[in-house]
Amino acid sequence: MESPRVGSILNLHPISGRRHRVHRYGRPRRARSLPPPNRMFRRPPRPMPFLLPIQLQLPDTWRLWKPAVVHCPAVKSPPRWRPCPNYGPGENKFRLCDTRSLDDKFPFPLKGYCRWEIESMPDQLLAQIITDWRRTPALSFRPDTRNVISRITPNLVAKWGPNVCQAEADIMWIIESKWRVKTHVPIVHKILRDEVTGYLIIIMDYIHGSNLIDIWHHISPARQHKLTTDIVELIRTMQTNTARYPGPVGMNRMRALAHESHVAPVCMSGKDYDGYMNTMLNITNCRRPHSLRVQGFVRTHLGKFVLANMKLDPSSFIVDNKGNIWIVGWGNGGFYPPESELAVAEHLMPSRFNPLKWEILLKIPHNWPQRQYLRAIAAMVDGDPQEKRGSGFSRLANYLPEKKKM
Known part of the structure; x- marks a missing residue:
């Protein structure tokens, strides 16, 4: 039996025979239903961006x-x-x-x-x-x-x-x-x-950092004490800056401790501020039962008006990557009595931040009865005239006298 000739149709070599058939008869036609020869090796298409550049x-x-x-x-x-x-x-x-x-x-x-x-x-x-x-x-x-x-x-x-x-x-x-x-x-x-x-x-x-309300329960007690000390020192530094008149700077109306139905006047003096606060205190007493009414008057015009944020809750503090404290959210800021700053901070801070609240109230000097009156006004403005939340003065009243005796 003669061996097949190389390059002929009778050649059984898989590579050389295929080359001869392709060279002589051309490539076979593919059915339309079959995929192209390089489809399985093609790169997947890139995902389209959510928004194109403009x-x-x-x-x-x-x-x-x-x-x-x-x-x-x-x-x-x-x-x-x-x-x-x-x-x-x-x-x-x-x-x-x-x-x-x-x-x-x-x-x-x-x-x-x-x-x-x-x-x-x-x-x-x-x-x-x-x-x-x-x-x-x-x-x-x-x-x-x-x-x-x-x-x-x-x-x-x-x-x-x-x-x-x-x-x-x-x-x-x-x-x-x-x-x-x-x-x-x-x-x-x-x-x-x-x-x-x-x-x-x-x-x-x-500010490259984290909000205090997000990291407070994820840090050690020593770290919490360090941040508390820094916050108290920062509030003390803020209160070294004083002004002659209360309220926000410029021709702006007061937004802190102000009710929507009773608009605060513009460019108030110390007596005007106390008059407006006493009006708000009377409204607070009208919305409370007789046993919870506040007996007293707001008298702060004889004191000094200090730089205040008037919205110091845990979300107002930012801790940067170096451990420094930053205060954000100055929409209600201005120059107010020290009792106003502490009263709003006491009302806004949740009960799980009581250690921070106690240190602020104990380390910063202020008038205790005046802060109590202003805190009642803050609760009324916030929609809680009877202070049903239960965390605030009612719990601190049993704690502060013990600290004072020590």
Whole structure:
């Protein structure tokens, strides 16, 4: 039997025979239902980003900032909301946080621009970028006040919402001149107003750290004592700055210890402040039973008015990466009596922060009866005139005399 010739059709070699058939007859035609030959080796398609990059054109009349196009990078992931419960004096409120805002590598819309360039942008364009919560992740959103804190760059945030007022930015600007306090309050860089919603937007520094209400029960007792000492010392430092008249700075109405149905007057004196507080105290007594009514009058005009935040709850303190304390949320800030600051802090702090509350009330000198009257007003303004929450003066009354005797 003759061996098959090499290169002929009778060649049984698998490679050389296939080459001969392909060279002579061409490649066989494939059925349409069969996949292409390299489909199983093809790379999978890249996932489409959540939002494509955009370029926002500046107005033609704007000649102070170049280039004339603001580039916002693409966003790969959608918002991922995380609820933060146990918030507020009754521990029944919560806030929302977009976890994308905690990632420093997130493509923020204004990440590649410096502070001077951001401050030079038109207000209309800047407000359009900040209010887009899909591109600008929300660091904090409170459903009760509808205020949003959005992170626009790795080092800047923007606070905006219906409850943001000019007085908050004014008191933070005043604090920048107080050299012992300015290192504990974020710096304000720009204020603008959104033409679409009418909300005020405050651009300030971002503090790289954690909220005190989130880390308090995850740290050691020694660390808690250290933070408590720092907070008390910071409040003492704030109260070294005094003013002649009470209330917020500028032509703004008082928002702390003020009821919606009884608007506080503008530019009050010490006597006007006491008169308004006594009016609020009478309203508080009218909403209480006779056994719980407060017997006394508010008299603070003879004292001094100190720098106060007027909303010192655990969520107002930020602990940065170096362990320093920062105070945020100055919407109710201004110059008030020391008793007003402590009364609001006593009312707002939950019962699980009683050690911090006790140290603040014991270490900072103040008038005890006046603080009791102002705390009753704070409970009435907050919608709890009879103080059914049960954590506050009723528990501290048995503790403070023992400390005083010691």
